[in-house]
Amino acid sequence: MSFDSKQIRNVVLLGHSGVGKTTLAEAMLFEAGEISRRGSVEEGNTVSDYTDLEHERGGSLFASLEHVSWKDSKINLIDTPGLDDFIGEVVSALRVATTAVLVHNARSGVEVGAELLWEYIETFDTPAIFVINQVDHEKADYDATLEQAIARFGNKVMPFQYPLNPGLGFNSIIDALRMVMYYFPDGGGKPEKHPIPAAEKARAEDMHRIIVEAAAENDENLMERYFEEGTLSEEELAQGLRIAIAQRQIIPVFCTSANRDMGSGRVMGFINDVCPAPVDRMPLPLTNGKTLTCSSNLPTTVFIYKTISEPRVGLLSYFKVCSGVLKAGDELTNYSNRTTERFGQLFIANGKDRVAVTELHAGDLGVTVKLKNTHTNNTLNGKGADHEIVPISFPEPRVTVAVDQANKNDMEKLMKALHTIHEEDPTASVELSASLKQTLLHGQGQLHLDLIKNRVEQAQGVVMNFVKPRISYRETITKSANAQYRHKKQTGGAGQFGEVHMRIDPYFEGMPDPADLSVRHREVEDLPWGGKLAFYWCVVGGSIDNKYSSAIKKGIMAKMEEGPLTGSHCQDIRVCVYDGKMHPVDSNDMAFMLASTHAFKDAFRDAAPQIMEPLVDLEILCPEEVMGDIMSDLQTRRAMVLGMDSDGHYQKILARAPQAELYLYSSTLRSISQGRAKFHQTFAEYQAVPADIQQKLIEAHKHEEVEA
Known part of the structure; x- marks a missing residue:
């Protein structure tokens, strides 16, 4: 069956690890009749977590695409991992979603994973609803979780439901939107509709009034109708809420027990009735500054948001039809490399199971196989289109x-x-x-x-x-030194002879020429790895022919690429070649190159050499209660705290630390904060290492050379 763009809902399930996203997806599939039996994460037989690795670890590691038909809509579900290590799966799913369902756990409250995910929801400006799951747990506290959500995400958080009896005896939900109580049988499933008990009437009516007012605020006609009638019809209410959610003015809150299949059907009903279709969202931004409207009446444009390699199948490409109608057998052109790709088969997916379809309309999500030159973030166009969707910006490595x-x-x-x-x-x-x-x-x-x-x-x-990766140290000098070296080699025929005298100094911008040398020409070169080499030719009287200057400089550069102390790059040095000797027959470029390499090495060791290490600026966001432990850990890493500030619900620590001390810092920070902190790092500068560390680095390099 083919669905029109207005009938499509693209939903991404998000949440901290362990809140029950996969179980909720399973309940949704079961409620819609897509599966005949609900699997469980513990038994390793859910639709979402279908890889061997996920079965071994007992949780989601990859985003999984599923779909259900609900009433007159097709709801595409993308179940995502809750661990921050797999944030790339979340980002790509959010990019193609029209609604984010952020799942919380009633027994654990709003966890740090939800706060981190909310930042991405805001970045993509995605409409969101909250689901408080596991309200049947013996330690469930729906009200406390709701209060935390309001405190952390603002007054836009608006409860549409609440459990009548959370905990082990949970079986009823008060729905303030429809003003009805849903009573569930012991095994869960389809509930009975009962009147709201008299004791709960006042609370439900107060919630309903707030919902109606939020819906009416978005349309003058609805506001007038509300003032006149004191309420809105179900259709008017849905119309106003659709606008409010699409504009991210409200965040409805629902409650479920996904494990017992209670409440998931109501969530899907709300997604079907109220949540935006792709055509209701803002047009997609293009790299040329223009936008692309989601419409089946335009030429076809497809965006690849995810690729995976599957055994015995090959490359699977997950895509969103951004405009037009994609049909099986269509040939599209990849905007990036101008190659033509044939979409020989189109599939809709439920985890690893795929069903072939003949066409997909704008806004829909699908899968195809064996695209030869197309990868994640590529845009493909049919005839009459030449667009490039702005690519997904993935998080930098940590x-x-x-x-x-x-x-x-x-x-x-x-x-x-x-x-x-x-x-x-x-x-x-x-x-x-x-x-x-x-x-x-x-x-x-x-x-x-x-x-x-x-x-x-x-x-x-x-x-x-x-x-452990090596550190990109730098070597430099702190005082002047002179050296000379004669390279002489006689092997029977033409020999090799070259003698070079040089002086090296620390280089800095604007430094004066040496007063005791006659500078014939100078070159100041930006080195590929940073810093500079200033090469001065100061030879007078023809002791060395000018034609050998290039070879001498080449020999110096050879040693600067692998410094004398640790084999690291050298930088910020001035070399003045002022004398030497040559032979009319035996001198050649190779001889002078070797002579200058050795002379530079000898002079370098006499010029109070200094190893420089890279420092990085750290920006750490964490809850206030773990700041002390994080600061203490930073002190053990030779870090210097530059400042502290608040950032929303987080505390921000600004510090500068040696890169050498931050190996696997991500794991340490996660351990210290129980996963409640995150950090960002950028290169700051090079700075001299302490004398004791410099000596250790030199000794370690000597040991490596001996072993080699």
């Missing part, structure tokens, strides 16, 4: 490890596997660092990296180990 494969012959297979994972998950990236001589893997957290390791080893059969 943790980095170096990859060390046990078998060097597996390097090619390993890199291929890592690049495939990056195609599927843009929050994971691989980098071949020439300066560190390591392969670096960047991700969102230790669990994220462990999952990647597991996937690579299972898919490719290679062993991949994580080691």
Whole structure:
């Protein structure tokens, strides 16, 4: 069956880990008749969590697309992981959703995961509803959870329901929108409609009045009708609420016991009746500054929001039809690389199960297979369209490890596997660092990296180990020094001869020329790794021919690329070549290059060399009660606290710390704060390392050279 754009609802289920999103999705599928039996996370047989890894871990690791037909609508559901390590799955799902259902746990209240997710909901300006789940738990406290939600997310949070008897005996929901009590049988499922008990009438009527006023505020006609009649009809109420939710003026709150299938049907009914369709949302932004309206009457444009590689199937592309009607067999052009892709088959999905369809209208979500040159964030266009949807901005990496494969012959297979994972998950990236001589893997957290390791080893059969990444130190000098070196080599035929005399100084902008040397020409070069090299040619009398200056500079650069102390890059040095000797037959570029390399190395060691380490600025957001522990931990990392401030419900700590002290800091911070803190880091500057650490670094480098 094909659904028109106005009949489509794209819903993303969000929440802290363990609040019951997957169980709620299962109940929704069951209520709509998409499945005949509800699975459970414990038994590993839910529609959402269908991968072996999710079965092993007992929770969601990937966003899963499902759908239900409810009344006259198609509701696409995207169940997302609750762990912050997999925030990329959440971001891509939010990008294509028209409504966010943020699930809370009645026994735990509003947890930090919900607060972090709310920031993304606001970033995408997505209409939202709250569901307070597990109201049947023995420690459930619906009222306390609601109060926390209002305190943390504002007065826009508006209860539409409340459980009559939360806890182990829960079986009834008071619905203030429809002014009815839903009474559920012991096993859950379809409830009976009862009048609201007299003892609850006043509370329900007060809630209903607030809901009606919120609906009437958005339309002058509705406001007049409300003043005249004192109420609104069900249709008028839905009309006003639809506007209020679409404009994010209210956040309705519902309650459920997903595990016992109580309340999920009412949530779906509200999504069907009130929540916005794709055509009701703002047009999509394009990279050229224009926008694209969601309409089936326009040429076809499709956006790829997720790709995965599935065994025996290959690449699966999850997409949103942004405009037009996509039909099986259509050929579309990838805006990024101008290649043509044929959508040979179109599917709608329920987890791993896919059903072929002939067409999908604007706003709908679908899946296709075997697109050859198309990846996440790509836009494809049919005839008459040439758009590029603004790509998803994924969170930057928060943790980095170096990859060390046990078998060097597996390097090619390993890199291929890592690049495939990056195609599927843009929050994971691989980098071949020439300066560190390591392969670096960047991700969102230790669990994220462990999952990647597991996937690579299972898919490719290679062993991949994580080691601490090297630090990109810099080497420089703090005083002047002179050195000379003669390179002489005789092997029977033409020999090699070159002698170089040089002086090196710390370089700074605007420094005067040396008073005792005659500068013939100077070059100040910006080095690829930062800092500068000032090369002065001060040779007089022809002791060294000018033609060898380039070779001498090349020899200096060779040593600056691998510094004398730790093999790190050198920077901010002035080199004055002022004398030397050459031979009319045996001198050549190679001889002078080698001579200058050795002379620079000798002078460097006599110029009070200094190792510089990278410092990063940290911005840490955390609850006030864990600030002390975080500050104490920072002190052990040679960090300097720059300031503290408040940011909404969080406290903000600004600090500057050596990068060398922050290996796996994400995991430590999560442990200290029980997952309630987050941080952002940016490079700040290079600064001299303490003398004791410098000596340790030099000794470690010597040891590495001996082993090599």
